[in-house]
Amino acid sequence: MPWWGWIAVGALLLIAELTFVDLEFYLVFLGLSALITGMLELAGIPLPFWVQWLVFATLAIGSLVIFRQRLYKLLRPAAEGDVQEGVDGARAKAIDEIAPGATGSVTLRGATWTGINRGSETISAGSFCRVDRSEGLTLDLQPGD
Numbered sequence: 001m002p003w004w005g006w007i008a009v010g011a012l013l014l015i016a017e018l019t020f021v022d023l024e025f026y027l028v029f030l031g032l033s034a035l036i037t038g039m040l041e042l043a044g045i046p047l048p049f050w051v052q053w054l055v056f057a058t059l060a061i062g063s064l065v066i067f068r069q070r071l072y073k074l075l076r077p078a079a080e081g082d083v084q085e086g087v088d089g090a091r092a093k094a095i096d097e098i099a100p101g102a103t104g105s106v107t108l109r110g111a112t113w114t115g116i117n118r119g120s121e122t123i124s125a126g127s128f129c130r131v132d133r134s135e136g137l138t139l140d141l142q143p144g145d
Contacts, residue, residue, distance in 0.1 A: 001052060006038025025068050025075075033059035090131045092139065098123040106139065115139040 013031030021027055037056045041047060047055065090108055098104035098117040106115040106129065114137060115129070121143040123129045132140040 001049070003038045003041035006034050006041065006052070006056075010034030010036075010038060025072050026064070028071075029063040029068060030060050033057075033063060087131050087134050087139065091128050092131055092141065094123045094125055094127055094129055094141075097125045098129075098141070103138075106141065108139070113137060113139050115141040117141050117143070119143045 010031045010033070013027045013034060017025070017027035017031065033056050036059055037052055040055065041052070087108060092106040092108040092113065092115065094104060094106050094115070095112065096104035098106075098115060099122050100117050100120050103114055103116050104123070106113050108131065115131075116138060117123050117129075118132060118140045119142045123141060123143045127143075129141045129143055132142055134140070
């Protein structure tokens with residue numbers, strides 16, 4: 001492929017990444033690899049057709065593997081507060097009255113769970129309780145907030 005073909009493909013890939021794709025940073029590395037391959041040809045380094053494709057593939061795969069995840073994390077960090085690792089310390093609402101040591105149903109984050117009252121007071125229906133820990137789908141609860 002002539003040098004201008006590589007540069008045109010590279011530019012189209014970069015434009016497509018910015019315009020159509022939600023900045024997942026795949027096409028950026030393909031586009032940059034195509035641009036570099038075209039620049040090598042433009043610089044007067046004659047490369048056979050198969051070597052051009054080998055250079056392009058090596059640059060594309062290598063840059064994707066080495067740099068994509070780093071760049072993605074740098075430019076799109078995870079929003080704090082959105083990630084909820086567990087339910088420990090969360091506030092649940094009792095559906096049933098739960099006596100000390102007994103089990104009952106609670107709602108937490110829109111789902112119904114089985115809870116065990118580990119406190120010394122009864123958790124009344126409709127009141128809030130605190131999740132001490134979770135074991136599978138069962139929550140250890142303490143009365144109060």
